Amino acid sequence: GKTIASASFDNTVKLWNAATGKTIFTLKGHSNAVRGVAFSPDGKTIASASFDNTVKL
Numbered sequence: 001g002k003t004i005a006s007a008s009f010d011n012t013v014k015l016w017n018a019a020t021g022k023t024i025f026t027l028k029g030h031s032n033a034v035r036g037v038a039f040s041p042d043g044k045t046i047a048s049a050s051f052d053n054t055v056k057l
Helices: none
Strands: 003-007 013-017 023-027 034-039 046-050
Touching: 003 034, 003 046, 013 046
Parallel strands: none
Antiparallel strands: 003 013, 013 023, 034 046
């Protein structure tokens, strides 16, 4: 519960510190807008789905 992940139309996933609101890290790799993100139940993996028709872990 300390990190928030956001999907973006700039083709990235951003990780944010929930307490401060500051960006922790930007994940790049999709070639089109990211339309959804989800954490695994253990919180160690993030899945991102994109309009480029891929899912990345």
